[in-house]
Amino acid sequence: MKPLARLCSRVLDIAYPRICRHCHRPIERELQATALCAACSRLCVLDMSTQLLDPLWVTSLYTYKSPLLSLLKSWKYSRDMQALQTLTWYWRKGIVSMPDEYFAGAVVTWVPMHFSKYLYRGFNSARQLALDVPGEKRTLLWRYLPGFSQAGKGRKDRLATAGFAIVPKKYNVQKVVLVDDIVTTGATLRACAVALLPKTGGNVRAVTLLRADSL
Ligand SMILES: [Zn+2]
Numbered sequence: 465m466k467p468l469a470r471l472c473s474r475v476l477d478i479a480y481p482r483i484c485r486h487c488h489r490p491i492e493r494e495l496q497a498t499a500l501c502a503a504c505s506r507l508c509v510l511d512m513s514t515q516l517l518d519p520l521w522v523t524s525l526y527t528y529k530s531p532l533l534s535l536l537k538s539w540k541y542s543r544d545m546q547a548l549q550t551l552t553w554y555w556r557k558g559i560v561s562m563p564d565e566y567f568a569g570a571v572v573t574w575v576p577m578h579f580s581k582y583l584y585r586g587f588n589s590a591r592q593l594a595l596d597v598p599g600e601k602r603t604l605l606w607r608y609l610p611g612f613s614q615a616g617k618g619r620k621d622r623l624a625t626a627g628f629a630i631v632p633k634k635y636n637v638q639k640v641v642l643v644d645d646i647v648t649t650g651a652t653l654r655a656c657a658v659a660l661l662p663k664t665g666g667n668v669r670a671v672t673l674l675r676a677d678s679l
Pocket residue numbers: 484485486487488489500501502503504505
């Protein structure tokens with residue numbers, strides 16, 4: 465870095481210290497390229513877990529309690545691009561740690577957003593994450609309901625009313641990897657998998673950045 469640029473960067477650091485998105489303490493100078501302080505970075509440990517959420521297998525890379533949740537919120541709700549950059553680093557680290565056969569021959573798709581939410585937010589975080597997953601990326605699902613209340617409904621009804629439809633395509637896909645940012649109850653991923661069943665013969669698996677501890 466040139467001396468003048470270094471001086472400007474130093475003045476900006478003093479005037480506007482970068483704040484850790486998780487604990488809100490200033491970030492150490494040597495970590496200025498990240499959105500987390502050293503203590504919070506140490507908490508972001510890869511903790512891969514695969515579970516069956518019938519009818520699909522879901523692999524999640526980090527727990528909900530990790531500081532990555534703060535990064536995800538900063539990116540999704542405040543369009544914090546430095547948070548996205550740091551989050552992407554951890555996401556890629558998790559994806560390359562997964563077995564190659566998980567993605568072999570698969571078409572990669574993502575949990576879709578209703579267009580009204582997309583217009584409001586301007587991007588779909590699941591789609592952004594999917595771009596870093598190996599394999600051919602395709603829009604396979606469409607969400608035709610903006611939201612749905614699942615209170616008091618049985619499992620069958622929840623799946624039937626989730627509001628997902630497959631985009632009509634001439635080709636068939638043999639295997640699909642579905643991407644989302646968080647898995648909580650798994651109801652959304654299950655609904656997507658059910659919508660994809662006629663096309664894939666049930667060969668759908670999912671990968672998410674975070675998982676809720678209750679799973
Ligand atoms: Zn911190």
